[in-house]
Amino acid sequence: MAHVILGGGITGLGAGYFLARAGKQVVVVEKRESGGGMAGSFVHRGFVCDVGPHKLYSVLPGVMALYKDLLGEECLTVEKKNSLRLCGSYFSFPVRPLQFAVRFPKITAARCGLSYAMTFLKPSSVPVTYEDYFLAGFGRAAYRLLFEGFCWKVWGNPREISAELARRRIPVPSIKEFIKNMVVSKQKPEVSADVFYYPRGGVGRVCDRLAEHVLKAGAVEYGSQPSRLVVRDGRVVEIEVRRAIGKSVIHDPETVTSTLYLQDLLSLFDPPPPENVLQAAERLRYRSLLLVYVFVNRPRVLDDHWIFFPEREFVFNRVSEQKNFSAHVAPADKTFLVAEISGDLNDFLWNMPEKQLADVAITDLVKAGLIASTDVDGTHIVRIDRMYPVYDLEYRKNLRIVLDWLHSIENFYTIGRQGLFAYTNTDHSLDMGQKLAVQILENKSRAEWEKTIDYFDSYRIVD
Template sequence: MSERVVVIGGGPAGLTAAYELSKVAPDHTPVVFEASDLVGGIARTECHNGYRFDIGGHRFFTKVREVEEMWHEVLEDNFITVPRKSRIFYRGQFFDYPLRLFDTLAKIGIYEAFRISASYLKWQVRPYPKEDNFEEWVINRFGGRLYMHFFRSYTEKVWGINPKNIRADWAAQRIKNLTLTKAVWNAISGANDTASLIEEFQYPRLGPGMMWEKTASLIEERGGEVHMRAAVTKLHRVDNRITAVDVERWDESGQPLGTETVEGDEFINSMDLQSLVLAMDPPAPPHVVEAAKNLNYRDFLIVTLVLDHADPFPDNWIYVHSPDVKVGRIQNFRAWSAEMLPDANTASIGMEYFCQEDDGLWSMSDEDLIKLAGAELEQINLAGKEHVVGGFVIRQRKAYPIYDPQSKDALDVVADWIRGLENFQTVGRNGLHRYNNQDHSMLTAMYAARNIAGSQEDIWSVNVDRSYHEEMEVDEAEDQKRYAAE
């Protein structure tokens, strides 16, 4: 008799777990519950008036063999090869990224480049003896002057907190294997052995959601189930075993259809740990509940603009380090794939904003957000706001787990308790409260499926060595004089 595996969440982690189960444990039936209308989580592809939008920009590049194999097993020949082009907007100028020596020197000036070098040498001689936070970690590797220019304010924009309040291990995970000397050598030689700075990548021709839509279809073809508009609101627990989940459903118009209780033999979770712990019935121990409440998240929204002319810039994306505008990153969707646009005579631009659910940006009306995005696009000198002929707003709650000082201890408490559950595993970015990439989320899900099949993989140990990052976070701040070389 087939055993039922309840999978919470239909993002990359949840769907990978279900897909892998169909291969390694065919005697188990995965049943996926996804709260939204679309599979793929933050890697879904939204569509409005024929325009397709990638939320956050998802390159398909990995050093993890089994992930690479799954991508091509699912999508076959539906990948295109995309040249990587990105720049940094800083002090009113666009810098090539990865940095190009002569481009950077021409824009920042030889004198300032000398000061950056002197500052770097100063901090190599007298580094922080202990790296407790993001600021100390970066300064020890890049110097105070470069930190002042290219790290501080962008980091504050993305995370909404002082870099001193971001743990050093986030930097170690996300700016892996890159130093100032390596960046300079790459700029001079054109060499590039840093995984985050690849020159081209694979991409589904219709956006990343194409991958997850096909995965969901294959899961169902193999006997599994994928339920949309189905939110898990409660997990029933008997001692150290999960026995069932409550699933709240609604129809396409948003009308509630009621709640049902679904039993299962095994459970794989990819929802955020805070919501997970608070959904336990009976409740988790008080100290675990308190720890879960100390896990914080950064929300995200993207304002997509349609322009009345073709691409105003050739980049896949531009990092906006200027504190004069609120936008953090700008995407050009045609630079990902021409098939993301229904009209070649228009442009589709994604203006990305990092925020909190209770702040002014999140609560702005869609109309006001579209006006703001158009005005900021003009302020950055990419296109006049009068060229905006359409717009669409996408909001994403709990997009990024925050690595603040209290999160490590809180996560340790929550993880220890979850490890004690006999038939329950948690995977993915929010399921592990770890800011990892798509391929890393998929690998943790593969491990969970293999564990059900009899393996003994430690999901929590799949960490920074398997992860690498795209951005080198960057910026300026007036109070950084103490970091500058005299």
């Protein structure tokens, strides 16, 4: 019997890789014509474009070695350099003390210091929201300067976002820790990477290599997607798969692992889940992402791999230059920038015509002093309707309802960024795949799997 995996992104292919390596028959079902998902690459006008910037780095045991083993000679070691634009200046990130002292406005720094001092006059309490978390640790002035606008741009209203997101995404909880990290000679690896790996031909090569290993023990069916999951006696017994040429049915899978969005997944079950489960899934919200690729008639533009833009005067929250990851993704005399614009599905930016949206991004790139409008040699836009899980104040309760029902199906698992509604990176995806394979290969109990799910909650984003 086959182990069927729904979704050929890095989580699904990673799980398939570990199962195939153990000699198990694996079938990966992927609706696109190539794998990778959000960790994929595509070719446009001779440029190899990633779906947003990706560095290969991890503090999780074994993941860096796995990257190296998968990529072999394709694996480049890159010394990371990124920046933050604030108050009209660019600062290295993590911040360098001397640079910060010289460039940061003294009056603004004094206001931030005074505002932080006032936090000690207030009674301490457990932060509930994103705003609570940073007001307590930084004071109102620094919060408004560094974190408030960035939250509005990426995740939405900071008064409606859980403090959990702040703890996961930004590992410096206070000005005290911020200053401490500035003055230490070397950043902690769990806070910031000094170097990272990157594939010579784009991040999609990781999933290409994973798929090659899966094919040794099974199949990767591109251009296919599940249309029905039949459950009997607490097990998935049939998977109906739709292809361009028709439908097929996989009977009696040994296990089924989904990396699909939870709302999409629940719509496949026959019989359907209870109404309260469907309603809970619908209450899980996402933010969308617009990726504006701007092709430039210059060999290079940035000194950095990416630059954060926390201030709301810029439409994008981050700008990256993939050619600084690998010179092999663009012609020698050209490069491209990627501007990331977050928002809500069907908001005014999402519905904006492509040329108008590109012009908005280019205008702000020029305003930031990164390019001149005459440098531009075309644009390309990728829209991702559900990119960032929104950790609102009710998401935990709603997610628990959905997962409890899914975990009642004996031979079924849901993992990954979409499958667990998790704010995770590529290294976490591979780690999830490995942990799932161990769960299946060692025939562990559902109680043990619940503990593993709790472990996944300990993941942190490392910049």
